[in-house]
Amino acid sequence: MSDHQRILIVGGVAGGASCAARCRRLSETAEIIMFDRGPHVSFANCGLPYYVGDVIKDEEHLLVATPEMFRQRFNIDVRLRSEVVRIDRERQLVEVNDLEQGAIYTEHYDALVLSPGARAIRPDMPGIQLPGIFSVRTIPDSRRIRQWIDQYEAREAVVVGGGYIGMEMVENLHKRGLAVTVVEKQPQVMPLLDPxxxxxxxxxxxxxxxxxxxxxxxxxxxxxEGHRLALTLASGGRLETDLVIMCIGVRPNIDLARAADLAIGESGGIQVDPHMRSSDPCIWAVGDAVEVRDVVTGATAVVPLAGPANRQGRIAADVIMGRQHGFRGVQGTSVVGVLGQVAAFTGASEKTLKRLGMWEQMEKIYxxxxxHAGYYPGAVPISLKLIFTKKGGRIVGAQAVGQAGVEKRIDVIAMAIQMHATVFDLEESELCYAPQFGSAKDPINMAGMIAANVLRGDASLAHWEDLEQSDALILDVRDVEEYNQDHLDDALHVPLDELRARMDALPRDREIRTYCFVGQRSYYAARALSQHGFTVKNISGGFKTYLMHESAKYL
Incomplete structure (x- = not known):
């Protein structure tokens, strides 16, 4: 395209704003106009729950960039309260509604970038429009929630939806002293995680x-009564509260694209090629409104994450300016903090792989x-689940939960997935070590070693959910105090340090499955038993993983 082209961008925030700034860095002569129907062009929507929670105290701290900054630093014309209402593809025009003046005008484009984002889902149900029911998508949304809490001295809140935003709202409302109840249709919060x-x-x-x-x-x-709300639940139960936060997800905002007859994907997002170009060669689309490919499973989906939106905006700008650049897809890397716990995720989950019929090719470890190093004060455990292919050990997904160090490990695994690495690469990873930061054998190394042992045949694994289909002898190799505190009802107890002396009492004509608390001592036991001719499998993750499975089962 010509360096003197006219580039119109619909929507700011992550995708649109990054596209506009990148276009300017690549061309000083292009005319760039960005439209946004809201009062802000680039703000940190991921920070909104923390503004409600008064962790971020000043609203201005949520503003990533202002129209003045775009104009002065980048010579970009930003028009707020300006809604693009129609695209004339044949004439390459857009119609813009100036919401302040109530006037419609047109603008011509050489390249048009759609970054309309997504809308919070507000289901059509009785009473949904009542005062005190909020969504969290914009700065005005969070401002209204703060005002409502202060005005009515709110003491109770209901959060409908237990995903990322729901959990962040729970944490921040809790920090403000409100009693919070979560209503979630799924049998668990954080539905992306395995139960x-x-x-x-x-x-x-x-x-x-x-x-x-x-x-x-x-x-x-x-x-x-007064400002309060009454909720009738599907079970027939009732809740009364001071306010409700609706966090049941978002839908891509595709009205403009659909009206322009652009292709819409099966998942409901604007269909784009790897260069972020829509079905019209002069129109690009980025951010929460587009359909993207999952790099692990190959499935298409709408993935509303700020990181991919930023990268997509940058890629669209490169392509508009004549550079060859493609979007690799997404793997859903994400993290959330919830009342002292941190949960992080990357790649595919077990339940997703089962739904897609891909699980038979996979193995998992816990x-x-x-x-960090156990001898240094303050070490806390990370519960980590790693999924990999049985053939070759390619890393497919990982999930981790803990109080500290969680996102650091998932970030490493996320890059490993991006580079098509295997568990053998994790085994050999060279990572930072000092006792206050990690261990000489980092959890990443340990995950790689455990998985590599399985693939090399040095360890045979079993999983807790498979026990009902097995008549194996369950062998608990923990110490007496641990066993007496809690154990599997039918387990035979032989402490690891006594195992060699008591091997003759174990059956050789029956499979043995070993467990300890987290899986390490039972691995030692399994290795010793296998070398003495026993048929043995180690139950991955030990008794701690059993407790997690049981907790998920009976909630």
């Missing part, structure tokens, strides 16, 4: 007196190492 990996989050919520109404939905809202 057992969400169990520590449930325990933390319950431990801090957050109400959990799982497998539950809202049927209707009714006015309560481990629970300390986040």
């Amino acid at each position: 057992e990996m969400a169990a520590p989050i449930h325990e933390s919520l319950i431990g801090q007196k957050v109400g959990l109404r799982l497998n539950e939905g809202v049927e209707r809202f009714d006015p309560g 481990l629970h190492p300390g986040h």
Whole structure:
């Protein structure tokens, strides 16, 4: 394209704003105009829950860039309160509604970039428009929530939806002293996680007196006394509260694209090629409104994450300016903090792989190492689940939960997935070590070693959910004190340090499955037994993983 082209960008925030700035860095002569129907062009929407929680105290700190900065630093014309209402593809024009003046005007484009984002889902149910029911998508949304809490001296809140935003709202409302109840249709919060990996989050919520109404939905809202609201649940139960935060997800904002007859993907997002170009060669689309490819499973989906949106905006700018650049896809790397717990995720989950019919090709391991060296004060465990292919050990996904060091490990695994690395690469990873930061054998190394042992045949694994289909002897190799505190009912107890002396009492005509608390001592036991001719498998993750599975099962 010509260096003197006219580039129009619809929507700011992550995708649109990054595209505009990148276009300017690549061309001093292009004319760049960015439209946004809201009062802000670039703000940190991921920070909104923390503004509600008064962690971020000044609203201005949420503003990443202002129209004045775009004009002065980048010579970009930003028009707020300006809604693009129609695209004339044949004439390459857009119609713009000036919401302040109430006037419609047109602008010509050589390249048009759509970054309209997504809308919070507000289901059509009785009472949904009542005062005191909020979503969290914009700065004005969070401002209204703060004002409502202050005005009515709110003491109770209901959060509908237990995903990322829901959990962040729970944490921040809790910090402000409100009693919070979560209503979630799924049997767990954080539905992206596998059920057992969400169990520590449930325990933390319950431990801090957050109400959990799982497998539950809202049927209707009714006015309560004064400003309060009454919720009727699908089970017939009722809740009364001072305010409700709706966090049941978002839908891509594709009205403009659909009206312009641009291709829409099966997942509901604007269809784009790897260069972020839509079905019209002069129109690009980026951010929460586009359909993207999952690099692990190959499935297409709408993934509303700020990181991919920023990269997509940059790629669209490169292509508009004549550079060859493509978007690799997403793997859903994400993290959330919930009342002292941190949960992080990358790649594919077990339940996703099962839904797609891909699980037979996979194996998984669990481990629970300390986040730094155990001899240094303050070490806390990380519960880590790693999924990899049985053939070759390519890393497919990982989930981790703990109080510290969680996101650091998932970040490493996320890059490993991006580079098509295997568990053998994790085994050999060279990572920072000082006792206050990690261990000589980092949890990443340990995950690689455990998985590599499985693939090399040095360890045979079993999993807790498979026990009912097996008549194997369950062997608990923990110390007496641990065994007496809690154990599997039918387990035979032989402490590891006594195992060699008592091997003759174990059956050689029956499979043995070993467990300890986190899986290390039972691995030692399994190695010793296998070398003495026993048929043995180690139960991955030990008794701690069993407790996570049981917690998930009975919530």
